[in-house]
Every structure is written in C-alpha cells, then in structure tokens.
Amino acid sequence: MFANYTFENPGFFWLLLLLLPAIAWYFWKRKRQSAELKISSLKGFKVKSSLLAKLKPVLFILRLLALAFLIVAMARPRTVDVTTQSSNVRGIDIVMAIDLSASMLARDFKPNRLEAVKEVAIEFVENRPNDRIGLVLFAGESFTKTPITSDKGIVSRALKDIEYNNVLQGGTAIGSGLATSVNRLKDSDAKSKVIILLTDGVNNAGFIDPKIASELAVEFDIKTYTIGVGSNGNALSPVGMLPNGRFQYGMQKVEIDEALLQQIAADTGGKYFRATNNEKLEEIYEEIDSLEKSEIEEFRYYNYDEKFRPFALLALGLLMLDIILRYTLFRSFI
Structure with missing residues (x-):
C-alpha cells in the first residue's frame, strides 16, 4: 500500500x-465496563445471549483504527514525481589524430592495427x-x-569509412x-581541449617539427x-606491393619513437600510452575516457502529491461511526 509513498514526518x-x-x-477492564447486579439465583429468569453484547468490542476497534489512521496522517504521507534536467557545464572538445601510414596494416593486432583502432x-x-x-x-x-x-x-561513420590508400604521401608526419x-582546436571556446594522437612509427615526413607543434598545443592550452x-x-607488416596490387607482408621490427611521444604528452599535460595488443588498446581508451570527464550539472524537480487527507478523513x-453506534445501537450497553 505504501510502496510508492514517502513520509515527511516519520x-x-x-x-x-x-x-x-x-x-x-x-482487555484488563473489559469485564468492568458493564453495570453489574449481584443476585442469589438466576432461577426464574430466562437467559438469552445477545448479539449486540458480542459486537460491543467493535466500538473499541473503531476507535483504535481511527487513532492509527490519524497517526499515519500526522506522518504526512505523499508520493513524489522526480524529473531531471541536465546541462553541460564543462564541455570538452576532442580531436582524434590517427596515423594512416601503410604500417598501420600490420597484423600484430586483430585483424590489423587500423581496424583495431577504428x-x-x-x-x-x-x-x-x-x-x-x-x-x-x-x-x-x-x-x-x-x-x-x-x-x-558523423564521427562514427567517418571512422568506419577509414581505409588505407596511397592518396596520402608515404611516411609518418x-x-x-x-x-x-x-x-582544429585553437579557436574552440570549450573549457577543456584534448588531442588523442595515435601512431605506430617515428616522425620521418612532413614540414612541421613535432616539437614546434607541441609548443603550439601548449600555447593554446x-x-x-x-x-x-x-x-x-x-x-x-607490409613490405612491398604484389603485381595484383595487394600488399606483400614480411616480418618487420616495430619502431615507435616513444621518447618523442612521451615528450609531447609531458609538455602538454597529457599522458603517453603503449598499446601492444587489442585488449591493451581498449584499456587505454577507457583510461582516457575516465581521465577526461565532462562536468554535468543536473537539476532535479520534485512534484509532491500529499496523501494525508484520505487518512485524516478516514x-x-x-470516530463519527463510533459515536453514532455508541448512542444508538449500543446505547443500552454503555
């Protein structure tokens, strides 16, 4: 009955x-609640049990229930409907920079590095x-x-559509x-701006020194x-192209410029991670997800529906029923 109720004054x-x-x-006083007449013998009297006399305890039960319902009403039962509204107080703008060089097709991840990253x-x-x-x-x-x-x-579809092609110049910039x-982020007005840069090689191409790019990231916070x-x-890993246009694979040494990646992360206030398999890669993204959390302000609106009135009226x-019965049907027993 009270499953969805709360009480303001429990x-x-x-x-x-x-x-x-x-x-x-x-129960202690029930035998003394009726008038008594002591006589030497009941002979000459016709004894007949009265139904009203047996129902007299109903008056006490009515008063007891009335008191119980009054106490429940005083406890102020009510139901509550809660609605929530959230607002993003601190939004985060994130750019995911993903290496798309041929080495990302290496098969030390399942099915390869690129598909695992996607x-x-x-x-x-x-x-x-x-x-x-x-x-x-x-x-x-x-x-x-x-x-x-x-x-x-849009971002998810763009990630799914990523495929290696030779449109981009070879190398790792x-x-x-x-x-x-x-x-992409320098003009953002977000309170927190983050880059997740993923690569499997060393910097061997491009016209911008990674240290200069790192300094730019620091300047724009x-x-x-x-x-x-x-x-x-x-x-x-891919080591050449076959006549049919497919990659020829061979064993290659894995070379990652960890010192450079560690320096970029340290200079910009980030963190460096090394992913050696699919499971580790997933754990890294989960850790980044836990490190970079948006601050959400939640507003809750409570709509209370007071339920004490039915109990008070009951x-x-x-009590009125008790009074009516006491002075009508059970009058001769009072």
Missing part, C-alpha cells in the same frame, strides 16, 4: 506504540555524448577528416598530424594524449 509512527497499552487496558575509437566516441569530437588523419601529410562536431553519428589537430601502437619486437469517519 517520527510520528512512534505513537503507534500507544496502541499496545490501550489494547492491554481494554573499433575502439568508435566505442570511445559513442561513450562521449556530451562532447564535441573531430577526426584528423595523417601519414606523410595530414588532413581533417571531420571537424569537431557534436554529431557522434607526427608533427603535421599534431599541428592540424591544434589548428591543448592537452595531448599520445598512443604508440605496436607489439614488442617484430610484426607481420479517521474522522471512524
């Missing part, structure tokens, strides 16, 4: 304990409903795949990828998380 329920001594008093990045995007996200791709040069946007569907990402992708040792009704 302390009044302690008064229900008064019912116990009232019940004890009634899968984890899409999940990361879908878990950031309150932030704006953009996408930058780089190899020997860099370009913006998706400007920062709050439409997560970490400086260019970072600089393009900074350019952009935090950079760097991720080095690749197993330890050797990996089955108590009043029981």
Whole structure:
C-alpha cells in the first residue's frame, strides 16, 4: 500500500506504540465496563445471549483504527514525481589524430592495427555524448577528416569509412598530424581541449617539427594524449606491393619513437600510452575516457502529491461511526 509513498514526518509512527497499552487496558477492564447486579439465583429468569453484547468490542476497534489512521496522517504521507534536467557545464572538445601510414596494416593486432583502432575509437566516441569530437588523419601529410562536431553519428561513420590508400604521401608526419589537430582546436571556446594522437612509427615526413607543434598545443592550452601502437619486437607488416596490387607482408621490427611521444604528452599535460595488443588498446581508451570527464550539472524537480487527507478523513469517519453506534445501537450497553 505504501510502496510508492514517502513520509515527511516519520517520527510520528512512534505513537503507534500507544496502541499496545490501550489494547492491554481494554482487555484488563473489559469485564468492568458493564453495570453489574449481584443476585442469589438466576432461577426464574430466562437467559438469552445477545448479539449486540458480542459486537460491543467493535466500538473499541473503531476507535483504535481511527487513532492509527490519524497517526499515519500526522506522518504526512505523499508520493513524489522526480524529473531531471541536465546541462553541460564543462564541455570538452576532442580531436582524434590517427596515423594512416601503410604500417598501420600490420597484423600484430586483430585483424590489423587500423581496424583495431577504428573499433575502439568508435566505442570511445559513442561513450562521449556530451562532447564535441573531430577526426584528423595523417601519414606523410595530414588532413581533417571531420571537424569537431557534436554529431557522434558523423564521427562514427567517418571512422568506419577509414581505409588505407596511397592518396596520402608515404611516411609518418607526427608533427603535421599534431599541428592540424591544434589548428582544429585553437579557436574552440570549450573549457577543456584534448588531442588523442595515435601512431605506430617515428616522425620521418612532413614540414612541421613535432616539437614546434607541441609548443603550439601548449600555447593554446591543448592537452595531448599520445598512443604508440605496436607489439614488442617484430610484426607481420607490409613490405612491398604484389603485381595484383595487394600488399606483400614480411616480418618487420616495430619502431615507435616513444621518447618523442612521451615528450609531447609531458609538455602538454597529457599522458603517453603503449598499446601492444587489442585488449591493451581498449584499456587505454577507457583510461582516457575516465581521465577526461565532462562536468554535468543536473537539476532535479520534485512534484509532491500529499496523501494525508484520505487518512485524516478516514479517521474522522471512524470516530463519527463510533459515536453514532455508541448512542444508538449500543446505547443500552454503555
């Protein structure tokens, strides 16, 4: 009955304990509540049991119930309907810079590095409903795949559509990828700006020094998380092209400029991570997700529906019924 009820003054329920001594008093005094006449013998009297006499305890029960309902009314029962409204107090603008060089097709991840990154990045995007996200791709040069946007569907589709092609100049231009990402964020008015730069190689292309790009990120107060992708040792990687246009694979040493990535992260207030397999890559994105949280201000609106009136009216009704029965039907027994 009270499953959806709350009570504003639950302390009044302690008064229900008064019912116990009232019940004890009634049973102790019940034989003395009727007038007595002592006579030597009942011979000559016709004894007949009265139904009203047996129903007389109903009066006490009515008063007891009236008191109980009155106590419940005093406890002020009510139901509450809660509605919430959230506002984004501190939004985060994020640019994901992803290496698209041929080495990202290495098969030390399943099915390869690029597909593993795409899968984890899409999940990361879908878990950031309150932030704006953009996408930058780089190899020997860099370009913006998706400007920062709050439409997560656009970013997710852009990630799914990423495929290696030889349109981009060969090589790994970490400086260019970072600089393009900074350019996407420098005019943002978000209180927090973040770059997640992912690469599997060393900086060997482009016209922008990674240190210069890092200094630009610091100037525009952009935090950079760097991720080095690749197993330890050797990996089955593209080493040439076959006549049919497909890659020829061979074992290649995994070379990642971890010192550079660590320096970029340290200079910009970010953190460096090394992903050596699919599971580790997923853990890294989960950690970044936990480190960069949007501040959400939630407003709750409470709509109370007071329910004490029915209990008070029921108590009043029981008391009136008690009075009516006492001075009509049970009058001769009082």
